[in-house]
Amino acid sequence: MAFVQAVLDGLMIGGVYAAISIGLTLVFGVMGIVNFAQAEFLMLGMFIAYFVWAYLGLDPLIGSIVAFVIIFALGIVIQRTLIQRVMRAPAVAQIFLTVGLLIVIENLALLAFGSSFRSVSTSYQTSSLRLGPLFIGVPYLAAFCMAVLSGFALWLFMDKSWYGQAMRATAQNPLAARLMGINVERMQQLAFGLGVGLTAFGGAIILPYFTVNPTVAEQFVILMFTAVVLGGLGNIAGAVVGGLTVGIIQSVSALVFPIQLQNFVLFLAFIGVLALRPHGLIGASR
Amino acid sequence: MKSWLVVAAAIVAACALPLFLAPSGYPIRVIALALLFAALGQAWNIVGGLANQISLGHAAFFGLGAYTSTLLLINFGVSPWVGMLAGATVGGFAAYILSFPTMKLSGHYFALATLAFSEVLRVLASSWASVTGGPAGLSVPFAPDSLLMLQFKSTLPYYYIILVALIAVTGIFVWIRQSALGYRLRALRESVDAAEVIGVDTARAKVIAAVISAALTAALGVLYAQFTYFFDPDSVFGVISISIRIALITILGGVGTAIGPIVGAFVIIPLEELANVLLSSRTAGLSQLFFGILLIAIILVQPRGILVLIKSGVNRARRGKTS
């Protein structure tokens, strides 16, 4: 029974990890860049949802949509002004540009918002549902549902809409896509905006059970990267599976190992996958 | 010939400088730290510059050196000089082990793997408290001034030891670059496949470079521990405070060049201090912000570093004069 509860909890939190990680893998898939600053957008999304709650009184689940829209726009701007310029540069330039972006965003947030931890109070924060002997915390369930919805929306977009298909074409073969008349630069902007917007969305939906502060990003970096690597960098479905897997690993390993080592197990899995199957447990090569 | 003279003059100047500074003062401490980070950047330069393997996890070796030496000192009273040899061995060995899973990785994947490795060590150091002292960190046991035990009250002796370390690491860097190994690394930097075709054992070359770089970084970790007398898992295995800073220094100054890390360190460390002095008490984060912006600016304008920027600016001015 404890095992079943652990798996259930892992699924709930894994859904959120998936929502957060999809953005990272999307960016890599379409642009070939690992955005080291991705987790900072999670923090921004959390702050936006917080302020929407504090000044407009709206629940963070609604605030998450606002967060998505704002960060989507911001993402496009960043892509056009900064990332675009290193698209053809060597890896070292790309890596350090996003690292620089990480430092800038975190410290701008620190200057603008101060260092205190802020949290929201919602009516359902301390409620839970019972399924026989099992518990599901309501904020976790709500976040999970929103994550599933966003995943579904993304799937619809990528599969059914022209833009989605164009993006997938760009991911597969930029040259061929360009020859087909697709504006590759615009697809990259869209992908980046969508990617960081989704991560911001993910940050907003966990606000009910988390506290926000400019340094919060570093707690999610390794989780995001592990989820993405497990599923294969660039593989969206893989990121979903990867996110769920990370959640379950974290939750189940706590039954056996000390909780202090939960991330240790993840790191080992991370290095292991990179070593043995760099294209992920799921992914075919991009 | 001319470059030898310049180098010799620089070394003489560096030796003479402390004579004008208070031996336990603040400026000499800042310069000593800059020298230490220049040496660290130079060690990173061996893999980052010569082999183009962007490691974001060099803190792993730095921390391994610091912990190995200090634990030997605390538990067995072993001199930190011996500790340095031990640390270098452990660091080099760790790089050797790490090279197996990362052999086929490059670019972004490689960076991620090295980052994960240093994080594994950090978590380990933090949780294995019975061995490593856990999150509370380790203090170097207080001892009277002694060269044997590498501990001094004043900063002056440390300055000279670190200076010697910097010269040694730079020497090794230059030697590798001009050697057969350097040639092979240059080949695989351009194209791994082409290098393999002409018979270069790229795997071996990469591993040798990595092991040397790691061993040097670990030895510098020992110097750091003896200089600051105290460290904890976050200070020696820190991603931003060590790994990224080392790489940043080298890139800013000019990755792949011998003088790059030195220029980078002497720009960044004093600037950081200045920013701290001027800005810190009321506006936290401003100095860090400044560095993030500087990094982005350098990458966008001249990814090959400040030196190239200055040189091209000088060239442009010179050309302007003659035309």
Place this chain on the structure above:
Amino acid sequence: MKKVVSSSAKGLSTTRRQVLTLGAATLAMPFVTRAWAADPVNVGVILPLSGANAQFGVNSRNGIELVAEQINARGGIKSLGGAPINLVVADSTSTPTTAATVGQRLITQNSVVAILGAYASSLSLALSEVTERREIPLMTMSFSDQITGRGFKNVFQIIAKASVIGAAQFDGTAAIAKGAGQKLERIAIMYEDTAYGVSQAKGVREAATKAGTQIVMDEAYPLGITDVTPLINKLRNANAQAVFPMSYLNDGLQIIRSMRQQKISLPIIGGAGGYVIPDFRKALGEYAENVLSIAPGNYDLAPKLTEDFRKKYGYFMVHEALEHAVCLDVLAQALEVAKAREPAAVRKALSETEFKGGWCDAMPGGVVKFDQTGLNTHAVPMMVQWHGDNLATVWPDNLAKSKAVWTAT
């Protein structure tokens, strides 16, 4: 001016001007004298003003600034001729090396007579390595056992050490439970895995073992934990009578909320950290009610003094602000006793004097006295409990301002 200084050979016509000018000069004398009376005494303040601990660093700085203002308003250090206290505040950041370098800077560039700082044990430990070697007194409320455990002569810790605080966390709880008719037989311990959590947990563990209480759960968790459900699952299955979490704010809030979701209503005895700041109550509202915690100090021991803080800054005087305030007041008293600005003289005064009065009233017993390891021997941790918006001291009985509420069924 020249006309005044002219010889009286000019005769009586200049006398009135002379008298007037002389009179004006005499009136101006006190102001002129005060400006020249004594150079300010530089006191270094090194705290984390950025990074994860910034909130606590800012609180601490506020406490110190309040006391500095009070001291200067009544004329500064009298035995040094009315020298005002000049705070030199610097950000230690969250890196121990930076804290040490900053300390070095304040000692050599600003000639500080002593340093207050640096809240977090790892920062204070690094800083103390510099202050000890330069023989500058360091006053701190960091409480890792290591701080006073190295035989240093220039470290002065104003509160009890971690193992003592941890032991009191258990003993105080056992006493309160006993008062409500319950014997503690099974407890759960959970703690964040940095120096604070680990060293305090050790204290709780040892006290519980000594009392024969069974520890049914003993888990460290990573400070940046993103999902506490596995932790709370373990708690639910552990069948404990009370839970002792040692957390900062983010993890503390997650723990309390998660416990409520799973309908776990055990008595909660926090380990200070995030459990004793206003944000805790603000975030949890009614769920903060009756949460107990150990605390090294509390504002209701001296409401007359601590009310000034609330008036100036808008929130009650959190313990780190209070303890730093006491440090500055003790330092000022030491300066008065030493009658000199040399750090060595100040150090001697700090280690030999028994300090009373002023802000010492806010410490248990109203007395501060450092032993040869630098520990304040009169410091005694206390149990506090949330009653509404207030944090009330409930144990030991000689310090309690309110009765403890024990919420076990």
